[in-house]
Amino acid sequence: MTDAPAPAAPVVPGARITSMDLWSVFFRSFFYQVLWNFRRMQNFGWLFSVWPALRRLYPDAESRSKLALEHLEYFNTHPYTASLIMGVVVGLEERHAAGEPIRRDQILAAKKFMSGPMAALGDTLFWATARPLFAVFSLSAGWVFSARSWWVAPALFLVLNNLLHIFVRGAGLVSGYRRKTEIVGFLARLNLQRVAQGAIYVGMGISLGGLLTLWLSFFGGKAVAGIFILSALAALRWGMSSTRLVYVAIAVSIAYGLVRPYF
Amino acid sequence: MTETGMIAAGFFYAVAALDHIAVGQFMISRPLVVGPLLGWYLGNAPLGLLAGAVVELLWMQPIPMGIRPVDTSIVAALTVVWSLTSSRPGHAVMALSLMLAIPCGMVVRRLDVWSRRQNSRFLPWVAKEIKQGQEGVLTKVVLLAVGYLFVKAFVLFVVFGFAGRFLINAVLSACPPRLYESISFAGRVLPLIGFCAALNYFYERSKAHFSWGHRP
Numbered sequence: 465m466t467d468a469p470a471p472a473a474p475v476v477p478g479a480r481i482t483s484m485d486l487w488s489v490f491f492r493s494f495f496y497q498v499l500w501n502f503r504r505m506q507n508f509g510w511l512f513s514v515w516p517a518l519r520r521l522y523p524d525a526e527s528r529s530k531l532a533l534e535h536l537e538y539f540n541t542h543p544y545t546a547s548l549i550m551g552v553v554v555g556l557e558e559r560h561a562a563g564e565p566i567r568r569d570q571i572l573a574a575k576k577f578m579s580g581p582m583a584a585l586g587d588t589l590f591w592a593t594a595r596p597l598f599a600v601f602s603l604s605a606g607w608v609f610s611a612r613s614w615w616v617a618p619a620l621f622l623v624l625n626n627l628l629h630i631f632v633r634g635a636g637l638v639s640g641y642r643r644k645t646e647i648v649g650f651l652a653r654l655n656l657q658r659v660a661q662g663a664i665y666v667g668m669g670i671s672l673g674g675l676l677t678l679w680l681s682f683f684g685g686k687a688v689a690g691i692f693i694l695s696a697l698a699a700l701r702w703g704m705s706s707t708r709l710v711y712v713a714i715a716v717s718i719a720y721g722l723v724r725p726y727f
Numbered sequence: 728m729t730e731t732g733m734i735a736a737g738f739f740y741a742v743a744a745l746d747h748i749a750v751g752q753f754m755i756s757r758p759l760v761v762g763p764l765l766g767w768y769l770g771n772a773p774l775g776l777l778a779g780a781v782v783e784l785l786w787m788q789p790i791p792m793g794i795r796p797v798d799t800s801i802v803a804a805l806t807v808v809w810s811l812t813s814s815r816p817g818h819a820v821m822a823l824s825l826m827l828a829i830p831c832g833m834v835v836r837r838l839d840v841w842s843r844r845q846n847s848r849f850l851p852w853v854a855k856e857i858k859q860g861q862e863g864v865l866t867k868v869v870l871l872a873v874g875y876l877f878v879k880a881f882v883l884f885v886v887f888g889f890a891g892r893f894l895i896n897a898v899l900s901a902c903p904p905r906l907y908e909s910i911s912f913a914g915r916v917l918p919l920i921g922f923c924a925a926l927n928y929f930y931e932r933s934k935a936h937f938s939w940g941h942r943p
Contacts, residue, residue, distance in 0.1 A: 501846035721909020
């Protein structure tokens with residue numbers, strides 16, 4: 465005998481998520497952070513995104529509004545990897561609506577327990593690794609071309625970021641929906657940690673190359689520029705913020721410019 | 728630049744600002760994109776790219792919200808607009824503009840945090856409407872928020888844009904040639920400082936723990 469309680473919402477025989485519903489969830493997920501708030505973080509965006517699936521699975525408005533309130537609880541993760549959790553939850557909701565022994569608390573627990581690791585994965589992989597790497601790569605590639613090809617750097621930056629971004633959103637939603645909670649094991653096997661570590665070293669190499677190239681092409685005081693570079697690196701290593709560094713660098717440059725004629 | 732030009736630039740910035748957190752996050756709002764595009768609109772894309780690149784490199788911190796002190800999108804946008812609409816466009820004005828744009832970026836960040844506090848106020852209303860079966864409230868509240876964010880970004884950009892342009896032109900007209908040359912040197916040093924910040928960022932990350940899962 466199964467100990468699963470009866471589903472909270474009325475069972476809808478044959479209620480299935482269509483590919484149109486998944487497309488709808490996908491497009492709505494681009495508005496995921498529009499009403500980010502300090503009390504429940506991304507709860508509005510979450511409900512707004514999964515709404516087409518809930519509407520399909522629960523045609524009865526009363527039971528749907530109860531479920532909607534459950535999905536309006538606290539939720540916070542990375543905006544790109546959120547679609548993966550959406551896929552998992554939509555898949556579980558589908559099974560729940562079809563009368564399979566999936567409890568409401570299991571669905572909500574899956575949503576809750578995946579949010580933390582997915583946030584860490586997204587922050588580390590996208591914000592901390594891919595975006596900075598694509599920025600220095602695009603800039604360096606852009607400077608290889610002439611000044612007339614100013615568009616190369618921003619275009620390359622946008623293309624690289626969005627290829628990854630849209631792929632992760634789309635593929636995350638579909639594979640989350642198909643694999644349900646097994647997606648966690650699948651992600652662990654991808655060993656993304658090592659990929660991110662490698663990318664960081666590539667970013668460091670490109671930054672060093674860009675810095676040396678700029679310094680070598682600096683006209684009017686290479687030695688002084690070299691001192692500026694070493695001082696800036698030392699200041700950053702000692703924990704000076706970028707904001708403060710800008711003001712200090714400008715102040716020192718002005719002071720240098722003013723005293724230079726006397727030497 | 729005419730008043731209409733500033734308003735058109737404000738319109739472009741407001742569209743890009745929506746991308747920052749609220750809609751899509753396609754990276755259109757990043758300094759590396761906003762800078763050259765505004766520069767192209769104002770007739771000097773390479774200087775726009777330079778200003779955008781400096782801001783992008785200086786602030787590579789991971790998360791576009793939370794503890795981050797400045798809004799880099801508006802810092803880049805204002806730096807480019809002021810640099811290119813002043814009486815003497817060039818490296819010196821870029822350095823001056825960046826100095827003035829950073830406090831504006833801090834103000835925008837504070838307002839952003841304030842807006843998110845206000846977003847919590849929608850919660851009881853939305854929950855009540857959903858309970859009563861008014862499901863259209865979700866779309867309504869999302870559209871309302873998009874509209875608010877657009878208007879906020881547009882108004883802030885136009886106000887800062889006009890005020891800063893006036894201030895920078897006043898400083899430039901009172902600036903002696905030797906001081907101007909010194910500030911110009913500062914403008915040429917800034918890209919180097921940007922790459923130093925990027926190098927330091929990657930170095931720090933290489934030492935950091937990647938802690939989301941299994942560690943071998």
